[in-house]
Amino acid sequence: MITKRRAIVWFRQDLRLHDNVALSEAINSALEVIPVFVFDDRLFQEATITGFPRTGPHRLRFILESVSELRKRLHGLGGKLIVRMGRTEDILFSIAEQAKSSWIFCNRERTPIEVEIQDVLEKRLWGIGQEMRYSRGKMLYHTADLPFPIQHVPDSFAQYRKETERYVSVRSPLPEPTKNLAQLTVDIEEGEIPTMLDFGYSDLEANTDELRFMGGERAALNRLQYFLWESGAFPKYPKTAQGIQGDNMSSMISPWLAQGCLSPKWLYQELKAYEQKTGNVKCVKAFIQALLLRDFHRFMAKKHGEVIFDVTGISGNQEMKGKWDTDVFLKWVNGETGVPFIDAAMMQLKRTGFLPNRLRQNVASYLINDLGISWVLGASYFEHILIDYDVTSNWSNWNQMAGVGSELRDDRCLSVNAQAQRYDPQGSFTQKWLHRKKEKNLQSVPDQASATTLSNSGKTRRASAKSSHTNDQTLSSS
Numbered sequence: 001m002i003t004k005r006r007a008i009v010w011f012r013q014d015l016r017l018h019d020n021v022a023l024s025e026a027i028n029s030a031l032e033v034i035p036v037f038v039f040d041d042r043l044f045q046e047a048t049i050t051g052f053p054r055t056g057p058h059r060l061r062f063i064l065e066s067v068s069e070l071r072k073r074l075h076g077l078g079g080k081l082i083v084r085m086g087r088t089e090d091i092l093f094s095i096a097e098q099a100k101s102s103w104i105f106c107n108r109e110r111t112p113i114e115v116e117i118q119d120v121l122e123k124r125l126w127g128i129g130q131e132m133r134y135s136r137g138k139m140l141y142h143t144a145d146l147p148f149p150i151q152h153v154p155d156s157f158a159q160y161r162k163e164t165e166r167y168v169s170v171r172s173p174l175p176e177p178t179k180n181l182a183q184l185t186v187d188i189e190e191g192e193i194p195t196m197l198d199f200g201y202s203d204l205e206a207n208t209d210e211l212r213f214m215g216g217e218r219a220a221l222n223r224l225q226y227f228l229w230e231s232g233a234f235p236k237y238p239k240t241a242q243g244i245q246g247d248n249m250s251s252m253i254s255p256w257l258a259q260g261c262l263s264p265k266w267l268y269q270e271l272k273a274y275e276q277k278t279g280n281v282k283c284v285k286a287f288i289q290a291l292l293l294r295d296f297h298r299f300m301a302k303k304h305g306e307v308i309f310d311v312t313g314i315s316g317n318q319e320m321k322g323k324w325d326t327d328v329f330l331k332w333v334n335g336e337t338g339v340p341f342i343d344a345a346m347m348q349l350k351r352t353g354f355l356p357n358r359l360r361q362n363v364a365s366y367l368i369n370d371l372g373i374s375w376v377l378g379a380s381y382f383e384h385i386l387i388d389y390d391v392t393s394n395w396s397n398w399n400q401m402a403g404v405g406s407e408l409r410d411d412r413c414l415s416v417n418a419q420a421q422r423y424d425p426q427g428s429f430t431q432k433w434l435h436r437k438k439e440k441n442l443q444s445v446p447d448q449a450s451a452t453t454l455s456n457s458g459k460t461r462r463a464s465a466k467s468s469h470t471n472d473q474t475l476s477s478s
């Protein structure tokens with residue numbers, strides 16, 4: 001490739017320097033690199049069908065911290081990180097025009113809102129003789145390395161694993177750049193990183209002492225180092241991963257994976273190093289299985305497309321529509337269903353943005369099967385509140401829980417009482433979070449849900465124009 005003068009790197013959910021293909025390719029292709037991050041209105045402030053903003057306070061704080069660290073790290077390389085709020089395609093286009101760059105390098109996204117933005121930008125760039133250069137870095141496997149085309153990815157996870165694990169190898173991650181970035185010869189203001197207040201949240205929000213995840217690449221690598229090598233917890237992972245309490249039952253690495261502060265291929269490499277050093281194959285295998293599940297959900301979204309956002313889901317099952325009842329839904333959101341185990345879990349979710357997998361399954365099952373509420377409302381609330389929200393992991397898991405996913409699982413209807421007895425036999429988890437609910441000084445996240453009204457626009461996360469019929473339900477308020 002001929003080296004051109006300038007390239008823009010559009011950071012999206014790849015907020016890291018290690019194993020960042022877009023950044024590495026830009027550095028190799030251009031004399032000057034212009035890194036940019038945009039807080040896009042549609043992905044941050046726009047309301048979902050539940051009325052909540054798409055990005056809630058926990059994830060917002062985490063991203064602000066991650067962007068801030070990324071800027072520091074780029075400064076360390078002699079570079080900048082241009083930060084803006086607004087519409088990505090307008091902002092990047094105007095920077096591209098001003099800088100007379102040749103390309104915008106970025107990670108390719110596959111889900112509607114993200115794709116719409118990248119497509120509009122790409123078309124506008126063509127108009128000024130510039131191009132988008134897409135890279136991939138979200139998964140363990142590259143689509144091109146699969147032994148089948150995407151349309152033939154098995155719909156069952158067990159089958160998918162069987163047909164890939166032994167035959168597909170994980171590519172080596174790229175090291176972080178060591179070469180200093182050349183000083184920009186075009187004058188572009190770096191821009192302030194916004195604050196929680198700029199998004200309408202108080203600075204105290206999502207600043208809980210419990211399960212406080214610090215955003216950024218360093219914190220990700222530190223957490224990984226601690227969980228694998230120092231905590232002593234990793235060998236127990238196959239037994240504890242479905243636990244509901246404690247800081248090291250599972251890796252709790254999902255927020256960093258979701259924002260790309262940690263590369264899955266880097267993580268894989270660390271797991272293999274652990275296996276080699278300790279000979280402990282079992283826990284490494286179990287962890288890799290979790291990462292394969294993450295890839296699988298992304299492949300399901302890629303294969304089946306936007307139907308993952310429809311009430312009838314991947315399977316097209318018409319029977320799982322559920323009610324759109326504002327009062328009942330908000331009781332679930334606010335931990336006021338009257339079922340202590342569920343209310344405690346919803347309280348933890350609201351206060352911290354995180355729930356272990358077992359509890360996610362329980363609250364989802366309760367909403368769908370016991371309350372009879374439409375699962376798309378649950379998925380949309382998760383989109384707002386989760387600190388580790390990842391479009392395909394969230395929506396495809398909800399598809400599975402609702403019985404409209406790619407495979408029908410036997411374990412999707414859970415008995416709350418049996419689950420509470422099994423996973424919280426002493427009631428300590430339930431007591432802890434119900435007690436927290438009563439404590440005044442921990443009410444740092446206001447009762448966001450009280451002002452919320454559900455919108456029956458029909459738009460979950462589908463491309464805007466095509467969606468109106470899909471989730472069109474009548475609202476009721478009891």
Ligand SMILES: Cc1cc2nc3c(=O)[nH]c(=O)nc-3n(C[C@H](O)[C@H](O)[C@H](O)COP(=O)(O)OP(=O)(O)OC[C@H]3O[C@@H](n4cnc5c(N)ncnc54)[C@H](O)[C@@H]3O)c2cc1C
Nearest residue numbers: 250251252253254290291294357360388389390393394397
């Ligand atoms: C209804 C529902 C919604 C979910 N929404 C999300 C989401 O938005 N983002 C998200 O990252 N996970 C989601 N999950 C999956 C899972 O609950 C979390 O990944 C996990 O709880 C994160 O904790 P951990 O990092 O300690 O997991 P670990 O057990 O340590 O697993 C390691 C990693 O593997 C991946 N992983 C594990 N299980 C799954 C799974 N079932 N699906 C996809 N990836 C998985 C995650 O990246 C996780 O960080 C959802 C699950 C359910 C049931």
